Each structure stands twice: as structure tokens, then as C-alpha cells.
Amino acid sequence: MSDPVSAADRTLLVRLNRRSRAGIEELCDDLGVTATAVRQRLARLTDAGLIDRRPVSVGRGRPRHLYGLTPDGRRALGSNYQELADAMWSALSEVEDEKVRAFLFGRLQDTLVSRYGGDSAGEGELLQRLAGLRDALEVHGFTVEIDDSGPLPILREHHCPYLDISEDDPQICELEQRVFERVLGTGVSLTRCCRDGDSCCEFTPEGPALTHLSPANAGVTP
Structure with a gap:
């Protein structure tokens, strides 16, 4: 490509x-x-x-x-991933059986959590977990930074590889948000979004580590 x-x-x-x-x-x-x-x-x-x-x-x-x-x-900026992401999301969304589709979305989420969090997802101090997530995203070609100037740190994603998908189906944004919640072990708010015309996406953890979010209570409803 x-x-x-x-x-x-x-x-x-x-x-x-x-x-x-x-x-x-x-x-x-x-x-x-x-x-x-x-x-x-x-x-x-x-x-x-x-x-x-x-x-x-x-x-x-x-x-x-x-x-x-x-x-x-x-x-x-996201063109390295766009075609693959479009094809993958389209194929998943076209699965007619709701149970099969939910299972596939869950496995996709598990895969992304493993990719960005590894075996240490949800462990350590919040800033350490944020730094680990940032480093993992950068390894996979994302441009991200941490802004810790406010009361809670912000993970700022400077381009969206899923922009075309999100304009038709905002569930892709929810999927990424849930993945980050599981990696960080705390709730995460999407406070800015490229889908809304912003120049970046910003994810703000809601506080110190909460009980680790499992796939069952952190899933995207297909």
C-alpha cells in the first residue's frame, strides 16, 4: 500500500x-x-x-x-491505515448474525487491548500507563502526546486513521475509547474528536485507576 x-x-x-x-x-x-x-x-x-x-x-x-x-x-496523515481499517470495519459491520457480530467486535477489542497494553494493561500509576499507551500507539504509526498541565492528564491523538469510518459510523470512536479504558484501567472521556472537525482527538481519564474493565462491561454494542 x-x-x-x-x-x-x-x-x-x-x-x-x-x-x-x-x-x-x-x-x-x-x-x-x-x-x-x-x-x-x-x-x-x-x-x-x-x-x-x-x-x-x-x-x-x-x-x-x-x-x-x-x-x-x-x-x-492516517492514509497508511485507512484502506485496511475501512475494509475491516465494513466486513465486520456486514455480518448479519448479531451474536457473531458481537463476538467479532469483542475479539477485535481484545486484540487492540493486547497490542496497546500487553500483559500490563491496567497496572501501574496513571501517568505510567498513559506513557505506555502513548509509546505503543507511536510504534504503530500514531502521532500522540500527553498533556499533563491540567488536573487530569490528556492523551492527544494528532490524526485519526479511522476518520472516514467515523463519519459514517461513530461506533469506531467508541471502540477506541473502550480499548483505551481497558488499557488504562479507568474510565476515559472523548473530549475532542476529529469527526467533529477538531484538529485532534483528546482522551481524558476520569480519575485514578478504577476496577479493571473487563470485555464484558467495556464492549461496544454492535
């Missing part, structure tokens, strides 16, 4: 998505390249429909332009 976005352009998209919107100066600092190089990448990505440009008034003189990702740009 080929990636339509080059490594250099993907790096710019990731940096831009983290900032939500940014000017050429900020991108030069982030990427460590010249303004000419940044402008060339921005022009290429704008022509491809992956970013847009908005003027911002800064007093007298010419307005400053800030760049941000378009919906297609956010999809491009």
Missing part, C-alpha cells in the same frame, strides 16, 4: 496539525529549514488540497497568512 505523501511533507503536516494553524516562521523553527523550502512544501500541499491558507490581520500593512490542514490533509 503506497503512501501518497512524502516523508518530508508528512513531517510538515504533523507539525502543522500539532499547532492547528501556523505561519511560515513557526514552521521554519519547527522543521529547521529555510523559508524557501517551507514555501515550496506549502505550495505543493496547498495544490494537493491538503492544507489551506487564511489571512490574519496584524495591524497596518499586509496581512499575515496562517496555514492549517484541510479534512483531506487530516485523512492523509
Whole structure:
């Protein structure tokens, strides 16, 4: 499965998505390249429909332009997974037998919990578990960070590999939320979501570790 976005352009998209919107100066600092190089990448990505440009008034003189990702740009960040995820979800959703479908969704959830949490799912301090989940997601190509500046830490996911699916079926968001709850061993709120037009998805644990959530009480209703 080929990636339509080059490594250099993907790096710019990731940096831009983290900032939500940014000017050429900020991108030069982030990427460590010249303004000419940044402008060339921005022009290429704008022509491809992956970013847009908005003027911002800064007093007298010419307005400053800030760049941000378009919906297609956010999809491009998840393009490594999109076709596989679409096909998998479509196949599961088309299973007519409700019991079989529920069983398959449960096994999918178990597989993701094992992938992102391993044998230590639900163990350790909350920040340790969050860091472990972040590291596991990054190994599988996600761009995530932990924001611990507030009363409760936030796991921020900077692109959604399931964006197309979620626009038709928000159950995929619920599945990811339940997986994170089981990995972290506590309830998790989805406080921001790319499906709603946000530049990222944010998952906020509801507090210290609760009783470990089992598949029976953490399942997605198909």
C-alpha cells in the first residue's frame, strides 16, 4: 500500500496539525529549514488540497497568512491505515448474525487491548500507563502526546486513521475509547474528536485507576 505523501511533507503536516494553524516562521523553527523550502512544501500541499491558507490581520500593512490542514490533509496523515481499517470495519459491520457480530467486535477489542497494553494493561500509576499507551500507539504509526498541565492528564491523538469510518459510523470512536479504558484501567472521556472537525482527538481519564474493565462491561454494542 503506497503512501501518497512524502516523508518530508508528512513531517510538515504533523507539525502543522500539532499547532492547528501556523505561519511560515513557526514552521521554519519547527522543521529547521529555510523559508524557501517551507514555501515550496506549502505550495505543493496547498495544490494537493491538503492544507489551506487564511489571512490574519496584524495591524497596518499586509496581512499575515496562517496555514492549517484541510479534512483531506487530516485523512492523509492516517492514509497508511485507512484502506485496511475501512475494509475491516465494513466486513465486520456486514455480518448479519448479531451474536457473531458481537463476538467479532469483542475479539477485535481484545486484540487492540493486547497490542496497546500487553500483559500490563491496567497496572501501574496513571501517568505510567498513559506513557505506555502513548509509546505503543507511536510504534504503530500514531502521532500522540500527553498533556499533563491540567488536573487530569490528556492523551492527544494528532490524526485519526479511522476518520472516514467515523463519519459514517461513530461506533469506531467508541471502540477506541473502550480499548483505551481497558488499557488504562479507568474510565476515559472523548473530549475532542476529529469527526467533529477538531484538529485532534483528546482522551481524558476520569480519575485514578478504577476496577479493571473487563470485555464484558467495556464492549461496544454492535
